[in-house]
Amino acid sequence: MSNNWEKGTICIQGGYSPKAGEPRVLPIFQTATYKYDDPDHLASLFNLEAAGHLYSRISNPTVAALEEKFAKLQGGVGALATASGQAAVLYAILNICKVGDHIITASTLYGGTVNLFTVNLKKMGIEVSFVDPEASKEEILALAKENTKAVYGETIGNPGLNILDFDKFAEVAKELKVPFLVDNTVGTPYLCNPFEHGVNVVIHSTTKYADGHAQSVGGIVVDGGNFDWANGNFSEFTEPDPSYHGIKYVETFGNAAYITKLRVTLGRDLGACQSPFNAYLTNLGLETLHLRMERHSQNALELAKWLEKHPKIKWVNYPYLETSPEYDRAKKYLKGGASGLLTFGIDGDIEAAKKFTKALSLVALVVTLGDVRSCLLHPATTTHSQLSEEEQIASGVTPDLMRVSIGIEDINDIIADFEQALSVI
Known part of the structure; x- marks a missing residue:
């Protein structure tokens, strides 16, 4: 070998x-x-x-x-x-x-x-x-x-x-x-x-x-x-x-x-x-890791750019966005992409976020990341819910943060699902 x-x-x-x-x-x-x-x-x-x-x-x-x-x-x-x-x-x-x-x-x-x-x-x-x-x-x-x-x-x-x-x-x-x-x-x-x-x-x-x-x-x-x-x-x-x-x-x-x-x-x-x-x-x-990571990263960057321009989105975080404070460090340590995770905040309260989540069709509410299928969750009430508010903030979790694990589906379908879900709030 x-x-x-x-x-x-x-x-x-x-x-x-x-x-x-x-x-x-x-x-x-x-x-x-x-x-x-x-x-x-x-x-x-x-x-x-x-x-x-x-x-x-x-x-x-x-x-x-x-x-x-x-x-x-x-x-x-x-x-x-x-x-x-x-x-x-x-x-x-x-x-x-x-x-x-x-x-x-x-x-x-x-x-x-x-x-x-x-x-x-x-x-x-x-x-x-x-x-x-x-x-x-x-x-x-x-x-x-x-x-x-x-x-x-x-x-x-x-x-x-x-x-x-x-x-x-x-x-x-x-x-x-x-x-x-x-x-x-x-x-x-x-x-x-x-x-x-x-x-x-x-x-x-x-x-x-x-x-x-x-x-x-x-x-x-x-x-x-x-x-x-x-x-x-x-x-x-x-x-x-x-x-x-x-x-x-x-x-x-x-x-x-x-x-x-x-x-x-x-x-x-x-x-x-x-x-x-x-x-x-x-x-x-693992046999397809190299192919999947290219698509995960590409899809995540395209969705992040689309969300940045949406009037119902307060903020977007993805390390390969040129507007991200992490951009230079991401380019230094990561080769070819910043993986498939991105986070964003909806311009609204927790009820608006719940309405958005329920309206999603292609993107599922799932407690995982790294799947070929796109999924989303609210870390403050799930993966980080056992932490105090201070610990959540220290770990990077804000109350309005939504985490999306972008899959390798066609990006046009992912964006269309986000667009229709945002339209209900």
Whole structure:
């Protein structure tokens, strides 16, 4: 398999190379376990001395093909697929942090991640400091503590649609000698490669654009292989692990230490693995990621331009609009488009927004994003409803904000649906 393929080719043929007489298309290995002929070989698998599959909670051939494809697409050294995007976020943090540790994160995050950080990580003894992503480098560094273990953010904030200043946050992480973790779900591997901008670990909810058809829930953690885990701040990567007879992850696995430790400890013990069937569906979706992201981005930009001119629309936010404050940063970090999310505010009250939503025909009221089908929701009363008003504002959610995930239908039909729905208010 070539290491020089373009992303479109990796989408289609990466991760799986059939031998003569084998299935041309990645099969579903719907199995929990595997057969062995030699007890010593099985023992070596359990001791991490040999490569292979021993139980599908830890690895599976179908899931492994998806992981390899995603690692190649994103430019990492390895990946671990999980049962959901939320599991991927949790695993990525827990692989670094323990009770008493601390992380710094941009405040503009998906509501579920905010809740994970403020409620459940707190219960686990991990403290999280939120910072305005537009704060200065010095202001962010001022939040650091002796126990700070990571810096976190989202490529494109959901639903604020701010573009993360990778360079600034990467500088903060380097000064603190901690890894920089980024959720690239909305950015996708096709439009953005965070590893090119100082990021060390990339996270995705594969439920969204990776799958692309709203059929399978999943997540993935990708290791950039570009962080020094032996810098003295992460003893679990350099000291012997008693659960594997004293193995030392950096010494044994080199630049793949992070993803290996994630798989054989958290993957093994917490068990939020992605099913082979969901991995199969996600891999199938990835085969058209490059084509879909071009159309998602094109449609979103055209609708945003149309909405800007509509008298019943107060404001429109899409990073590739030349009028957007995010435009220059979007052009710097994103290649070929700003994905399929846009937000807008209707010139009217909440009742007007409800009338508009009910009048939509093609665009559905759905709690997701990244689908081939266009959908819409009101984050303040749905995805971010568990947050306080202050937390909502900090994450980029205003009371009048409507979030649209633009699909890949004909843009003329999408615009016509918006036009008829706006006519009722």
